[in-house]
Amino acid sequence: ESPQDISGLNPGEIRIRVQKEGYKTVYQNTRITSGEINILSIILDPEITTGSLRVQPEDARIRIMNIREPFYQGIDLAPGKYHLEISKDGFKTHNEWVQILAGITNKFKIDLKKNHN
Helix, strand or coil: CCCCCCCCCCCEEEEEEECCCCECCEEEEEEECCCCCCCCCCCCCECCCEEEEEEECCCCEEEECCCCCCCCCCCCCCCEEEEEEEECCCECCEEEEEEECCCCEEEEEEECCECCC
């Protein structure tokens, strides 16, 4: 997590690696000079993910409950856990947490069950 304070480094060239799950690892070279404070600002980009969500019936409402942006086919999601809610009149609402992983094609298929009232 940031910010990080690191002390006790010997003067000279160093290579820094910054990594966090779900984000691309960044490497940066910097020079440490005795008696100086170096401040680095590093921004991590989310890993690229691919995937698909198929639901039946096809016109069911799909919501991702733990993000603000409304769901749409092709939405960009960073790796992580997402709470899906799929609903349609006449069917039981389906709630499920799914894990989106980086580096693989994430595929999910959800079939709603009819209400038997």
